[in-house]
Amino acid sequence: MNRTQAALHALPSDLINKLCKSKATRLSLKQMYTLGRHVLESxxxxxxxxxxxxxxxxLPxxxxxxxxxxxxxxLPINMSDMPNFQHIARSYLEDISMVTQMPKPSTPKLEEEFxxxxxxxxxxxxxxxxxxSRGFRELMDKLQSEHAGNNYDPSCNPLFYQNxxxxxxxxxxxxxxxxFFNxxxxxxxxxxLLIGEHLALxxxxxxxxxxxNPLSISKVAIRDAQKVCATHYGQPAPxxxxxxxxxxxxxxxxxxxxxxxxxELLKNAMRATCETHLKAGTPISLGMSPVSSGTASKSKLPPVKLVLVDGGEDVTIKISDEGGGMALSEMDKIWSYVHSGNSSNLRQFPNPTQTTGTAIKNATHPADSMSVMGGLASEAKDYLDLPLSGSGHGLPLARxxxxxxxxxxxxxSMEGYGTDSYLSLYRDDDHLENFPEVDEEMADEVDVFVNELLEEPSSSQGSSNFSNQQSTPIAKQVEGVTAF
Structure with missing residues (x-):
């Protein structure tokens, strides 16, 4: 038994079930901001x-x-039976073991170790x-290939049907x-976000x-989207x-x-504008009167418009394009983790920048904008350095x-003309995280699932070093932290 397996088996038998039935302590932006300022100012x-x-x-x-x-x-398809998902599940179990077997970081030295x-x-x-994300896309590609052939039996998997x-x-x-994915x-x-906040502090x-200041951030996002657009199409972006x-x-x-x-919204708007108006290398006019920006533009394409408004309850950003729009029947698909990566109306720019410096560099399938969850603690925005096509999870994740x-x-969207996107930020910074509630029925099934994971041989790849960690009981369920 390797160190990883030993650490997993050292977990109390009922710990995972207790954790699954415990409610997360949801925090607000104000609570996190206040504590962060307290730490920095001290x-x-x-x-x-x-x-x-x-x-x-x-965290546990x-x-x-x-x-x-x-x-x-x-899920209608049993993804939990796939080896890739079983490996990921075992990795979560290892993470829980690592945290619960660490001593409570109640001193500066222990905080450093934590x-x-x-x-x-x-x-x-x-x-x-x-x-x-990548595993799900590979699974869907496999199922779609099977359905395209003559050997598909709908009774084996009712995910697809003949229309x-x-x-x-x-x-x-x-x-x-x-x-499920939401x-x-x-x-x-x-x-x-919690891990990234602590590491940033x-x-x-x-x-x-x-x-x-949303205006300042919008200007940076505009430059980033224009850069990847211009690189992809070989001419100035809108x-x-x-x-x-x-x-x-x-x-x-x-x-x-x-x-x-x-x-994400600007990138999609610029992509739609270029795809609609660049045919045979010649811009196509929709017959609209040009809007003057007061500044010269190298691009002959219709401009994208960004409107930023300060409301009583919300700060709202509207991004409008003349990219041809989408049919009403396509609108629901933009939020689908199945459809959004396949729709010709929702293609995304592939970023020519090659990934460097991370384990994701060797990925066999293009990564997607899910990488936003991986870069919170660093200055680099990972989603700008990875290809933005592949799984099609960009808009669903943005929402x-x-x-x-x-x-x-x-x-x-107005089919034949363009699309308006509305991004609203709620002004009430006391609003708690939209963290999913505990599902008791699902929690009851976890014990069997965990025992099955422990009985299976664990891959040495991705295993963590537990040699310097001490075994201690898990802290009691969180009752609230007044400092937040």
């Missing part, structure tokens, strides 16, 4: 003990909820999330898949939740016209979340991010 390394102790208690609960989702029956563990968890989780024009996914199955990604989004002396009655708008939010969502603290993302 200029005392000992101040990091407070969030570290909270994370030591909270959140990790167990992610593990629980991998054993859920929410932070080293968090750095390890951050990298492991980045790879796990990308593997989930008279060919095989298409069952709408109820599509909704079930969307529900819950799974939301759990991991919140967990990654410890390593970089800043907190991720800040008072932001210009972007900005309209706002108040350039000094501010709100409490996560900078990377906001940049990532604005970038999850928007909704996580009470905002929203919606699209209105």
């Amino acid at each position: 200029k005392n390394q000992g101040a990091l003990v407070i969030p570290a102790v909270f994370l030591h208690q909270e 609960i959140r990790l167990s909820h992610a593990l629980k989702m991998l054993n859920s029956n929410m 932070t080293d563990l968090l750095r390890n968890l951050e990298q492991r989780h980045k790879i796990k999330i990308l593997a989930i 008279g024009k060919g095989w298409t996914i069952d709408p109820e199955a599509d909704k079930a898949i969307q529900s 819950r799974f990604y939301s759990i991991n989004l919140g967990t990654r 410890h390593d970089r002396g800043l907190n991720l939740i800040q008072r932001l 210009s972007v016209l900005i309209h706002t009655p108040n350039p000094d708008i501010s709100t409490t939010y996560v900078e990377e979340f906001l940049h990532r969502n604005i970038y 999850l991010i928007a909704r996580y603290f009470g905002g929203d993302l919606s699209l209105i």
Whole structure:
């Protein structure tokens, strides 16, 4: 038995079940921002003990909820039986073991050791999330290839059905898949944010939740989207016209979340504009009167428009394009984890930049914008350095991010003309995380699932070093941390 297996078997037999039935302590932007400012203003390394102790208690609960989702029956296809998903589930179990067997980080020295563990968890989780997305896309590609042949038996897997024009996914199955990924990604989004916040405080002396100026972040996102667009099409990207009655708008939010969502919408708008108006290398006019930006533009394409408005309850960003729009029947598909990667109307720019410096460099399938969950603690925005095509999870994830603290993302499209995207940020920074509630029925099934994982031989790949960790009982269920 290797060290990883020994550490897993050292877990109390009923621990995972107890964690799965425990409720996560949901936090607000205001709570995280206030604690972050307290840590930074104290200029005392000992101040990091407070969030570290909270994370030591909270992370096992959140990790167990992610593990629980991998054993859920929410999917019409049994993904939990796939070797790739079993390996990922075992990795979550290893993460829980690592955290629970660490001593409570109640001193600056123990906090340093715990932070080293968090750095390890951050990298492991980045790879796990990308593997989930990539594995699902590979599975769907395999099923679609089978359905395209003559040997498909619909009684074996009712995921697809014949609609008279060919095989298409069952709408109820599509909704079930969307529900699964929405819950799974939301759990991991919140967990990654907590880890990223602590590492940012410890390593970089800043907190991720800040008072932001959306206009400044929009300008950076515009430059980033134009750069990848121009590289892909070999000519200047569409210009972007900005309209706002108040350039000094501010709100409490996560900078990377906001940049990532604005970038995603701009990228799609520019892609649609180029695809619609560049035919045989010649721009096509829709017969619209040009809008003057007051500045010269090298691009002859219709501009993308960004409107930023400061409302009483929300800060709203509208991004409009003249990219041809989508049919009404296609609108629901943009939020589908099955359809969005395959629709010709939803193609995304492949980024020519090669991935470097991470284990994802050797991935056999293009990574996608799920990588936003892997870069929160570092200055680099990973989703700008990875190919943005492949799984098609860009827009569904963008809406999850928007909704996580009470905002929203919606699209209105006019087929034959263009699309308007509305990104709303909820002003109430007391709004708690949109962390999925505990499902008691799913928790009851986890014991059998965990025992099966422990009985199977564990791959040495990705195993963690537990040699310097001490075995201690898990802290009691979190009752609340007043410092947040």
